[in-house]
Amino acid sequence: MGMTITSLEIKKFIIDTLGLEDLAPEDIGDEEPLFAGGLGLDSIDALELGIALRKRYQVESSGEDPGTREHFRNVNALVAFVSRNGQPAEA
Amino acid sequence: MTFCPLADLFLGTRTGRHPVALRRGELRTWEDLREGAQRVALRVLAEGGERWVLGCEETWEFAAGLLGLLLAGRTPVLPPNFLPGTLERLRKDADGLLEALPAGPRHPFVEPVRLGGQLEFWTSGTTGEPKAVIKSLTQLDAEVALLQQVFGDPAGGPVAGTVPHHHIYGCLFRLLWPLAAGRVFLCEPCGEPATFLQAVAASPILISSPAHLSRLPRLLDFAELPALPSMVFSSGGPLARADALEWRRWVKEGVKEIYGSTESGGIAWRAQDEDPASGLWTPLPDASITLDPDGALRLQCFRAGAEPLRMEDAAEWAGDGRFRLLGRLDRTIKLEEKRVSLPEVEAFLETHPKVARAAVVLLEGRRPVLGAAVVLEGPVQDAPAVLGALLRRHLAQRFEPVALPRRWRFVASLPYNERGKLTPGALRSLFTPGPDQDALPARLLRREAEGAVFALDLDPGLEVLQGHFPGDPLLPGVIQVDWAVRLGREVFGDPGTFTGLENLKFLEPIRPGEPLELTLEREPGRIRFRFDSGARRKSSGTIRFQEIP
Numbered sequence: 001m002g003m004t005i006t007s008l009e010i011k012k013f014i015i016d017t018l019g020l021e022d023l024a025p026e027d028i029g030d031e032e033p034l035f036a037g038g039l040g041l042d043s044i045d046a047l048e049l050g051i052a053l054r055k056r057y058q059v060e061s062s063g064e065d066p067g068t069r070e071h072f073r074n075v076n077a078l079v080a081f082v083s084r085n086g087q088p089a090e091a
Numbered sequence: 092m093t094f095c096p097l098a099d100l101f102l103g104t105r106t107g108r109h110p111v112a113l114r115r116g117e118l119r120t121w122e123d124l125r126e127g128a129q130r131v132a133l134r135v136l137a138e139g140g141e142r143w144v145l146g147c148e149e150t151w152e153f154a155a156g157l158l159g160l161l162l163a164g165r166t167p168v169l170p171p172n173f174l175p176g177t178l179e180r181l182r183k184d185a186d187g188l189l190e191a192l193p194a195g196p197r198h199p200f201v202e203p204v205r206l207g208g209q210l211e212f213w214t215s216g217t218t219g220e221p222k223a224v225i226k227s228l229t230q231l232d233a234e235v236a237l238l239q240q241v242f243g244d245p246a247g248g249p250v251a252g253t254v255p256h257h258h259i260y261g262c263l264f265r266l267l268w269p270l271a272a273g274r275v276f277l278c279e280p281c282g283e284p285a286t287f288l289q290a291v292a293a294s295p296i297l298i299s300s301p302a303h304l305s306r307l308p309r310l311l312d313f314a315e316l317p318a319l320p321s322m323v324f325s326s327g328g329p330l331a332r333a334d335a336l337e338w339r340r341w342v343k344e345g346v347k348e349i350y351g352s353t354e355s356g357g358i359a360w361r362a363q364d365e366d367p368a369s370g371l372w373t374p375l376p377d378a379s380i381t382l383d384p385d386g387a388l389r390l391q392c393f394r395a396g397a398e399p400l401r402m403e404d405a406a407e408w409a410g411d412g413r414f415r416l417l418g419r420l421d422r423t424i425k426l427e428e429k430r431v432s433l434p435e436v437e438a439f440l441e442t443h444p445k446v447a448r449a450a451v452v453l454l455e456g457r458r459p460v461l462g463a464a465v466v467l468e469g470p471v472q473d474a475p476a477v478l479g480a481l482l483r484r485h486l487a488q489r490f491e492p493v494a495l496p497r498r499w500r501f502v503a504s505l506p507y508n509e510r511g512k513l514t515p516g517a518l519r520s521l522f523t524p525g526p527d528q529d530a531l532p533a534r535l536l537r538r539e540a541e542g543a544v545f546a547l548d549l550d551p552g553l554e555v556l557q558g559h560f561p562g563d564p565l566l567p568g569v570i571q572v573d574w575a576v577r578l579g580r581e582v583f584g585d586p587g588t589f590t591g592l593e594n595l596k597f598l599e600p601i602r603p604g605e606p607l608e609l610t611l612e613r614e615p616g617r618i619r620f621r622f623d624s625g626a627r628r629k630s631s632g633t634i635r636f637q638e639i640p
Binding site for chain 2: 019020021023024027036040041043044046047048050069
């Protein structure tokens, strides 16, 4: 398991998944918190991101891994998580 | 299992060893809860005051706080959320705020007390201000007894919930009903995949909502779950038929949906299956329902108060005593089951010094979100993304994340129609570019009484630039005029019927990549426009209109 993914790809993925049409990738900072404050996403967005990660990169963000929330902390955390656990989409 | 009305919990009929809750994997007994409640009661009695805000975000502490306040004869005030701004505002008008269980030595159980009094729930009002909804313990006891009567005493594990405990649905289903029925409740909410996996292992009765029920099956492989919920409830909004059918694959009886509101309590229920008639709602036995002339459902029920209660939901009878729900009639909407009053969001937006007027509209889509159209006070200095983030932060003081507009439009005026009405359709069109009305690559720079200046950013890939002269993309004259007309309408409102063009001059071609500004000036019956790149005039002209009398 494992793949290469850039922070730009993750930002586009977040914008596409959540339909944040008013935002451009450069509006999201690598270290900016995605939830509470920062980008201001909520728990439903976390579920949506989880669903999309599972579909697109075969990443199981569920597990009984207490670090799940940690993966969604910011773009850099998500890049590290997907790079470690993801598989490129077969297409 | 021994059913005990909430009012009688402290009469000594329930043994101290009776398990009541699972908290962080540990079983808690009635003795533990009674002890916590007594400690709260003693603290509150020492401090006096009638209404206490129950600011405990953790379910166990919330339950002990709730019972403790009732034990002390006080009114628990249940906040709509736990944002600091909300608690502070509620605290101002209340007599105290309970944020955690007071520490102290254990007290022996003193004496039997019959509980009474009332609870105060807070919810978004329909007119703009949040409002209190008072429920007496007698009304809540009636509701709990009704749930036990209609849904029986289901076999299964503890009661687990994805919904919060401080709204009436979660409070009744996650706490009060289990407490009365002598059933263990799980303190940790289970709306996330990991917590859901833990909760579901105990084959729980699941208290949930469409927001979670629609997503959990797409996040987890249900065929691999260690166990399945024994019974599933949903409330807060209608569950989509497809989601209901998905759950029926896993839970034999399907999802039991409850229709109601904070004011009304439960009104009706359904469990959808393949039969289309299963989408109809069956009134609960004590709910008497009529329809107003405009179709609004009207409820007469002891649990909803002495007066009949008009719901702002349109309904129609199916002929067999069941009814069909047809949608909201007012401007209070539901977003992921959170009630959001659009007038309240608008009013609070307008308290920001940069905002002159604001209008908010529900935008349907993959996930329904709010869009806000804002007329700014004074000149525009910041980019839209910056302004949007700024105003979201402003709103976040008062509203939960789900109620914060996701999409923003900064406009010169709100799209009132000729009768002075601001329709949802007109607002929505600001966010949904039609086929011939793609969003223009324009940004409002300055706005004066009779003039406006836009910056235009022509991306070489822009479709309108192609095809004029192959290999030499430029902005055709007709498109220049079209943009001037459309942006003119956006800033000045509808100027009337287009009647013609005058003094058109196309001096130099406009190519992508060069800085470009469009200046518009309004005069009676006409709008003058000019496109400039730096000091170079590119084109100019006058658009004539027949003014609306």
